[in-house]
Amino acid sequence: xxxxxxxxxxxxxxxxxxxxxxxxxxxxxxxxxxxxxxxxxxxxxxxxxxxxxxxxxxxxxxxxxxxxxxxxxxxxxxxxxxxxxxxxxxxxxxxxxxxxxxxxxxxxxxxxxxxxxxxxxxxxxxxxxxxxxxxxxxxxxxxxxxxxxxxxxxxxxxxxxxxxxxxxxxxxxxxxxxxxxxxxxxxxxxxxxxxxxxxxxxxxxxxxxxxxxxxxxxxxxxxxxxxxxxxxxxxxxxxxxxxxxxxxxxxxxxxxxxxxxxxxxxxxxxxxxxx
Amino acid sequence: xxxxxxxxxxxxxxxxxxxxxxxxxxxxxxxxxxxxxxxxxxxxxxxxxxxxxxxxxxxxxxxxxxxxxxxxxxxxxxxxxxxxxxxxxxxxxxxxxxxxxxxxxxxxxxxxxxxxxxxxxxxxxxxxxxxxxxxxxxxxxxxxxxxxxxxxxxxxxxxxxxxxxxxxxxxxxxxxxxxxxxxxxxxxxxxxxxxxxxxxxxxxxxxxxxxxxxxxxxxxxxxxxxxxxxxxxxxxxxxxxxxxxxxxxxxxxxxxxxxxxxxxxxxxxxxxxxx
Numbered sequence: 001x002x003x004x005x006x007x008x009x010x011x012x013x014x015x016x017x018x019x020x021x022x023x024x025x026x027x028x029x030x031x032x033x034x035x036x037x038x039x040x041x042x043x044x045x046x047x048x049x050x051x052x053x054x055x056x057x058x059x060x061x062x063x064x065x066x067x068x069x070x071x072x073x074x075x076x077x078x079x080x081x082x083x084x085x086x087x088x089x090x091x092x093x094x095x096x097x098x099x100x101x102x103x104x105x106x107x108x109x110x111x112x113x114x115x116x117x118x119x120x121x122x123x124x125x126x127x128x129x130x131x132x133x134x135x136x137x138x139x140x141x142x143x144x145x146x147x148x149x150x151x152x153x154x155x156x157x158x159x160x161x162x163x164x165x166x167x168x169x170x171x172x173x174x175x176x177x178x179x180x181x182x183x184x185x186x187x188x189x190x191x192x193x194x195x196x197x198x199x200x201x202x203x204x205x206x207x208x209x210x211x212x213x214x215x216x217x218x219x220x221x222x223x224x225x226x227x228x229x230x231x232x233x234x235x236x237x238x239x240x241x242x243x244x245x246x247x248x249x250x251x252x253x254x255x256x257x258x259x260x261x262x263x264x265x266x267x268x269x270x271x272x273x274x275x
Numbered sequence: 276x277x278x279x280x281x282x283x284x285x286x287x288x289x290x291x292x293x294x295x296x297x298x299x300x301x302x303x304x305x306x307x308x309x310x311x312x313x314x315x316x317x318x319x320x321x322x323x324x325x326x327x328x329x330x331x332x333x334x335x336x337x338x339x340x341x342x343x344x345x346x347x348x349x350x351x352x353x354x355x356x357x358x359x360x361x362x363x364x365x366x367x368x369x370x371x372x373x374x375x376x377x378x379x380x381x382x383x384x385x386x387x388x389x390x391x392x393x394x395x396x397x398x399x400x401x402x403x404x405x406x407x408x409x410x411x412x413x414x415x416x417x418x419x420x421x422x423x424x425x426x427x428x429x430x431x432x433x434x435x436x437x438x439x440x441x442x443x444x445x446x447x448x449x450x451x452x453x454x455x456x457x458x459x460x461x462x463x464x465x466x467x468x469x470x471x472x473x474x475x476x477x478x479x480x481x482x483x484x485x486x487x488x489x490x491x492x493x494x495x496x497x498x499x500x501x502x503x504x505x506x507x508x509x510x511x512x513x514x515x516x517x518x519x520x521x522x523x524x525x526x527x528x529x530x531x532x533x534x535x536x537x538x539x540x541x542x543x544x545x546x547x548x549x550x
Contacts (some may be wrong), residue, residue, distance in 0.1 A: 032308075033307075033308040033309060034308060034309065034349065038348070042352075042372065044372065045375065048434070049375050049377055049381065050309060050377070073310050073313070074313075076310075077310065077317075081376075083377075089373060089375075089376065089378075090373065090375045090376040090377070091376060091377055091378075092378045092407060092412060093431070093486075094369070094372065094373045094376060095374065095376035095379030096373075096379075096412060096430045097317065098365065098369045098370040098371075098373025098374065099429055099430025100321065100365045101364065101366045101369060102324055102358075102365070103366075104370030109428060109429065112418075113418065113419055113420035115396065116363070116419045117420055123395065130367070132367060137367060141387075142391055142417075144391045144395055145389060146390050154374055154380060155375065157371075158456055161470035
């Protein structure tokens with residue numbers, strides 16, 4: 001999985017590894033206290049949402065005694081909670097504080113009414129994503145119980161080249177981020193996943209030219225998605241809105257028109273809220 | 276605002292104060308390092324999502340030099356980010372980790388398709404909430420751009436007696452939590468807000484008997500809401516689903532039927548996912 005960029009490589013590596021369900025790289029236990037507490041929090045992932053004391057020690061790379069000593073404070077504040085089945089889980093209090101992240105919940109909150117309108121009119125999956133280095137993070141994934149199943153979840157990460165939202169965000173990323181993303185061969189999610197760097201560069205140029213990106217069965221054999229950019233009042237690409245439907249059910253042109261009006265409405269709402 | 280219960284009072288007080296936009300109670304700066312780092316995170320609130328170094332010191336009750344020393348590690352890990360306008364904000368990385376809280380995002384994720392169906396069929400506000408001590412925390416607030424405006428936001432807190440979701444959750448809470456909630460006179464959001472403890476006890480008994488709760492202009496003069504409980508596979512009340520419409524637009528009976536089928540569907544989904 002490609003990675004580089006503004007965040008320390010260790011954090012990016014640990015997140016990507018955690019998202020993939022692997023234990024993050026073991027780091028030494030001699031770092032400063034806050035760093036070690038954050039390592040404990042970073043040991044959790046979607047696949048490992050409940051961890052025992054020994055799991056926490058193994059996945060954070062810290063001695064059991066150190067983890068045990070730190071758990072008291074993390075539990076008292078509510079960053080972690082005891083699980084009824086034993087073990088530990090991320091606490092509701094940390095979720096509450098995390099929900100204050102302007103680039104996460106803030107952007108999601110401004111966009112939600114428009115995403116909701118699109119979801120209601122199409123009854124399909126509507127997603128909102130931002131870029132973190134060479135990966136994308138989903139801020140919202142809406143979809144009724146009859147919409148085609150997708151691989152995405154809120155707070156989940158994916159490499160940016162297989163999804164339409166990722167292609168939009170990468171197409172407008174700084175050159176060094178594009179270079180980093182294209183320097184590693186992305187995982188082949190399906191036989192249709194684009195993996196050739198030259199071909200991907202042509203696709204990114206096309207996305208910039210036509211204003212939308214398409215992922216046709218590149219992430220899953222069932223899905224077709226189209227994404228368009230959300231712009232900040234200063235004209236920077238902040239996020240991407242995507243519409244994910246069952247492959248073959250709609251034309252990309254029709255999807256692009258629908259998702260474009262939503263991303264325009266979100267951009268306008270951001271403009272109004274900050275002016 | 277009433278408060279008591281399982282969480283340390285200081286954490287509850289600090290959250291409630293932060294939610295109300297006040298600086299949390301100043302605590303001494305001599306506590307352990309993790310506690311002080313968490314105090315810095317706890318200084319942020321919905322009304323104070325961007326803070327300067329001196330704001331952080333004031334709101335966390337820590338010396339500027341201490342805050343400054345800790346910011347480096349919090350920024351490096353991504354718990355905080357620099358704001359383009361100067362100052363600090365909660366980072367996307369903390370939002371990602373927070374999204375792993377089973378009682379937050381996990382429950383929300385299981386419920387979302389059914390909340391979405393209800394939102395699509397009614398085009399009204401659909402909310403999901405859990406109880407924390409005597410308050411409730413909103414895990415999801417859906418609503419198209421034409422739905423009646425509400426006072427709720429994801430991650431936001433309210434006292435439990437003014438909302439239909441809160442009344443459902445309080446009606447099924449342990450006796451000591453009910454006592455604590457009713458020992459303090461709740462804020463009068465409108466002239467219709469129920470504030471008399473005896474009357475509230477009768478309402479809670481009614482909620483248990485009829486299976487749903489109603490808030491008729493008790494939180495805002497524009498809104499009527501009806502809520503029903505979501506049950507765990509063991510039969511405990513885990514959360515409440517509520518439907519919020521413009522006052523006078525629908526009967527409570529019709530609302531109760533709609534929201535009940537959604538909360539049943541969510542309960543069944545939780546049963547299936549854990550069996």
